[in-house]
Amino acid sequence: MTSLGDRILGLGLLVLAVAYGWAAQQWPEPFGGAETVGPETFPTMLAVVLVAGSLYLMIKPDPDAQWPIGKSAFELMVSLVVLVVYTLLLEPLGFVIATTLAVGTLSWRMGAAPKPAFLTGLLSAVVVFVLFNYGLSLSLPAGLLEVQ
């Protein structure tokens, strides 16, 4: 069972390839009648190649890589959540606050002490904000800090 990763990947790709290829056959014939090369020709070829590739992966899988378990899997999830929440809060909270929180949390979870972590976040957020807004005149959202 040491090659589970590739087998699952192969299965996933097979499903993808079949769905992708099937979808290509459903498109209506383009105006002017079917030609040698329609919109579906190229995708159909790709689907065939991918089916072959995915079958190979399932039949002859490589040994598995080390997958993160326990704590590092948890930390990975945390970083991912931070990235998604950062995106979510970027506009409402504004760039500086959101970035301070995101960079700070990431540094902290990677092993920095909380205080220097959030300070780094604040500092880098302010520097980038000033640089982008005033130096390069590309507006980043000011959010809560907006001066009316």
Place this chain on the structure above:
Amino acid sequence: METLGFLMEGFAVALTPYNLMFALFGAFVGTLIGCLPGLGPANGVAILIPLAFTLGLPPETAMILLTAVYAGAMYGGRISSILLNIPGDEPAMMTCLDGYPMAQKGRAADALAVSAIASFAGGLIGTIGLIMLAPVLAKFALTFGPAEYFALFLLAFATLGGITGKNPVKTVVAATLGIMISTVGIDISTGTQRYTFGVLELYEGIDFILAIVGLFAISELLFFVESRMGRGRDKMNVGKLTLTMKELVMTIPTQLRGGVLGFISGVLPGAGASLGSFISYTLEKQVVGRKGKFGEGDIRGVVAPEAGNNGASSGALVPMLTLGVPGSGTTAVLLAMLISLNITPGPLMFTQNADIVWGVIAALLIGNVLLLVLNIPLVGFFVKLLSVPPMYLLPIVTMVAFVGIYSISHSTFDLYFMVAFGVAGYFLRKLEIPLVPIILGLLLGPEMEKNLGHALVLSDGDWSVLWASPLAMGLWIVAGLGLILPYLIGPLLRRRMNAAMKENPVSD
């Protein structure tokens, strides 16, 4: 002579204060990125693309900036090899062999200086090779028809897994996935909506800049979180420069050999900089024989691989500029930039966008001089940077990637997409699916489909046209070899590289 005239025009483009400023900035940032362990040239260029975009730089300036970053990153890679025995990227691996022992003997300053000079020599030789070879190849490529182009694209995919790629099937799968992503959106020839599921944001297809930044930068962050390698390093003592003129003169033949070998392996599809530095080092060891002290801090052991990998980085630009087929991951990212600037790379670029091509080539020459000048006095600064713990640096780099993407479209939809690509990149890298063919598939997919269509229309639907001409047939054969050879040679090469590393047990 004609070439020389173009080159002069190129210098006129590259030497304007505006472009020069960006070349300098790029060279500096590139070195910075290169010397940070974990961030290679491909990541560096990927992160800066959005910036070049949002600044609305003119095409030649944008390309000059990114090429300078590319060259700079190749320069920077050696710093962590010499001081920490950690190669910044694969090509810098061979530099560890003699660079780190030199540093241990208190000759770090000498190793850094001589490797900077070797990088310069390699870069210069590579660029001269590029100047001589590229126009010839571009002329030759003008004879290509759609069928030849289709075969050429296959060749590019087949060889991009590279000599060090492990499983050719995974390269094929990766390329197919990339091309599949490129088919999302409205089909240009018929107007059929393909795989958009009615989502408005998908009508124009998936922006490959999102994919590139996500796959490279975000997945790098996730990998770092998992391995948590970093507490930062103690500041290394660089020591005094004791390099003598005699030693420098002694390394000149090494620099020449390394640069030429590197250039050749850079031009060859799929070989790239890793092979360049490896064969330069091995050849040098054989030429010098027992007189050398390779592995114990022989100065030529630092010069050869550095000249080799910098020669290769210029060599890799040859197929990219002339055929529109990149020879390495980083040149694939550069190609992405060209395509998004609405410039079709390939032979026609030499006539239609001569100012850009020659401006970039001239900028490479200037960049190499800038890098040499920058690297010798600033080496202390870059060394200090190495002692900044990555747990502070990586989040900042990630944030810069977010800012870059956000500034292009001001849409958070794109950011979610980028994160999704990052997660996909993480899993694919774990499963040893190479990322570069995915990017290349995304980039070349539309061109490939267009050429397939043209070829089949011209032949009235006869598929054999794809391999009818001797040239197309030749390309198919080379593509086949490109898939099979890494399978045979790759493990051997990797074993050799690892064996060479093991020969010198260095205490970390």
